[in-house]
Amino acid sequence: MSVAISGGGPAGLMLGLLLARKGVEVTVLEKHEDFLRDFRGDTIHPATMELLDQLGLHDRFHKIPYGKFQNVGFGKDLQVGSLTELGLRYPFVAIAPQWDFLNLIAEEAQRYPSFTLNMRSQVVDLLPEGGVRYRDPDGEHELRADLTVACDGRDSLLRAKAGLPVRTIGAPFDVAWFRLPRRDPDVEEFYYRVAPYKWIVGFDRRTYIQLAYVFDKNRREKLIADGIEAFRDGVARAVPELTDRVALLRSFEEDVSFLDVQVNRAIRWYGKGLLLIGDAAHAMSPMGGVGVNYAVQDAVAAANILSDALKSGGPVPEHLLRAVQKRRELPVAVMQRLQLLMQRRLVEPALRGEVANVPRMATLMRRVGPARRALMRLLAVGLRKESIR
Numbered sequence: 001m002s003v004a005i006s007g008g009g010p011a012g013l014m015l016g017l018l019l020a021r022k023g024v025e026v027t028v029l030e031k032h033e034d035f036l037r038d039f040r041g042d043t044i045h046p047a048t049m050e051l052l053d054q055l056g057l058h059d060r061f062h063k064i065p066y067g068k069f070q071n072v073g074f075g076k077d078l079q080v081g082s083l084t085e086l087g088l089r090y091p092f093v094a095i096a097p098q099w100d101f102l103n104l105i106a107e108e109a110q111r112y113p114s115f116t117l118n119m120r121s122q123v124v125d126l127l128p129e130g131g132v133r134y135r136d137p138d139g140e141h142e143l144r145a146d147l148t149v150a151c152d153g154r155d156s157l158l159r160a161k162a163g164l165p166v167r168t169i170g171a172p173f174d175v176a177w178f179r180l181p182r183r184d185p186d187v188e189e190f191y192y193r194v195a196p197y198k199w200i201v202g203f204d205r206r207t208y209i210q211l212a213y214v215f216d217k218n219r220r221e222k223l224i225a226d227g228i229e230a231f232r233d234g235v236a237r238a239v240p241e242l243t244d245r246v247a248l249l250r251s252f253e254e255d256v257s258f259l260d261v262q263v264n265r266a267i268r269w270y271g272k273g274l275l276l277i278g279d280a281a282h283a284m285s286p287m288g289g290v291g292v293n294y295a296v297q298d299a300v301a302a303a304n305i306l307s308d309a310l311k312s313g314g315p316v317p318e319h320l321l322r323a324v325q326k327r328r329e330l331p332v333a334v335m336q337r338l339q340l341l342m343q344r345r346l347v348e349p350a351l352r353g354e355v356a357n358v359p360r361m362a363t364l365m366r367r368v369g370p371a372r373r374a375l376m377r378l379l380a381v382g383l384r385k386e387s388i389r
Helices: 010-021 046-054 058-062 098-109 157-161 217-226 228-238 291-312 318-351 358-367 369-380
Strands: 002-006 025-029 067-069 071-073 079-082 093-095 115-118 122-126 131-136 139-144 147-150 166-168 173-181 191-195 198-204 208-216 257-259 264-266 274-276
Touching: 002 010, 002 131, 010 025, 010 098, 010 115, 010 291, 046 058, 046 291, 058 098, 071 369, 079 369, 098 115, 122 157, 147 157, 147 291, 157 274, 173 217, 173 318, 191 228, 191 318, 198 228, 198 318, 208 217, 208 228, 208 318, 217 228, 264 318, 274 318, 291 318, 318 369
Parallel strands: 002 025, 002 147, 025 115, 147 274
Antiparallel strands: 067 093, 071 079, 122 131, 131 139, 166 264, 173 208, 173 257, 191 198, 198 208
């Protein structure tokens, strides 16, 4: 049997690799010419690193230069606890450029003759008989497949073409992405600042700092109308350490990208010959940085459940597609509920011009050991950890 995967992100490439290891013919179609995107999530959680171990990719992953953090909290001065309390094989979250992670998975997958990765190939439609129509620099083509997997993100074209409805859960904010140079090439820089009308997170990407300026969805036009000077001043007031560098932001058009944040979940993750996983099935909030981990876990669950049927031939039974959703929907729903709670307690007050009572929350979590460890485990591993079979 053959599988067509739309989207070469964490879910699509990981599923492609896992199916190719089983001898399934699989083609991944990625619309971009490379994996370089500033707005991709960079957090690789302990559960994902354990899966890389199972794939024999331990040494190659750990050659990628990455930052890491062990503490869970609200900035360096308001720590709740440490992942070292959990007894994990990897008691930290790695901050690794996602393009390096994706290149690693793609290179490993290409060792298998049944795996094909087509870059600059944009899926434009579903084929009624199974598979997709896609466009590349040479024109339009049809790719017939026994199973099509939509890994094409939160605005999934294939989900829309299949008429699969989405339940909007809510995200009251959007993100302005921008980068600034590191002050000292030998010193890593991470920032987490909550201030009136904004919430700023910065993380180190080796040669520069990637920053996320979180703001109320209704304030984008005002943010732009106020001008880049006001934006620079707001960043400098919230993160004084960046005052000497904000002048490098010349204009919104040149130096700032806006990301429309969504939190949603498809009501049904499958159709005839079609499965949704990753953001196509459930767009996660940036809270906790769990998106990559949940996409990868989806891919592992899908490969475990579907690979035998795919190898045996014939249409994939609907009950197996349903089983993938059943396996993954509860962990996703629990995490989304936690993310909404974090948004309401931390982000929304700041976006209204207030400052949340973060010190009191952090103190309470520090004192309640079981609750603290449960929260950290949920963020680091998830409700249900997948293992490659």
